[in-house]
Amino acid sequence: MECLFCQIIDGKIPSTKVYEDETVYAFKDIHPMAPVHILIIPKQHIASINDVNEENSAVISHIYEVAAKLAKELGIAEDGYRVVSNCGENGGQTVFHLHFHLLGGKKLKVEMC
Numbered sequence: 001m002e003c004l005f006c007q008i009i010d011g012k013i014p015s016t017k018v019y020e021d022e023t024v025y026a027f028k029d030i031h032p033m034a035p036v037h038i039l040i041i042p043k044q045h046i047a048s049i050n051d052v053n054e055e056n057s058a059v060i061s062h063i064y065e066v067a068a069k070l071a072k073e074l075g076i077a078e079d080g081y082r083v084v085s086n087c088g089e090n091g092g093q094t095v096f097h098l099h100f101h102l103l104g105g106k107k108l109k110v111e112m113c
Helices: 004-008 058-073
Strands: 019-022 025-029 036-042 081-084 098-103
Touching: 004 025, 004 036, 019 036, 019 058, 025 058, 036 058, 058 081, 058 098
Parallel strands: none
Antiparallel strands: 019 025, 025 036, 036 098, 081 098
């Protein structure tokens, strides 16, 4: 079965795109947990943080650059936001394509569990 996020990147599954460049694709989460909930994913299929290595690690810094840019554009940078990546089943990862959640627009709970 082809990866859900790879299908979104390829345009086979619709999404509400908020940003795209040659390295990453960002879109609105279909089950938002905050007023702003954007998923930022590398176009290259990387299953999880466990699969980040010397050849693909530059994408991580680029994702954080994109997160900061989007936070400013979406008006959440000054009040604060959260960037989260779940890893593995026990870490809450449900789609096994590396992705980062950009969450903001309200006071977020301190507790993560």
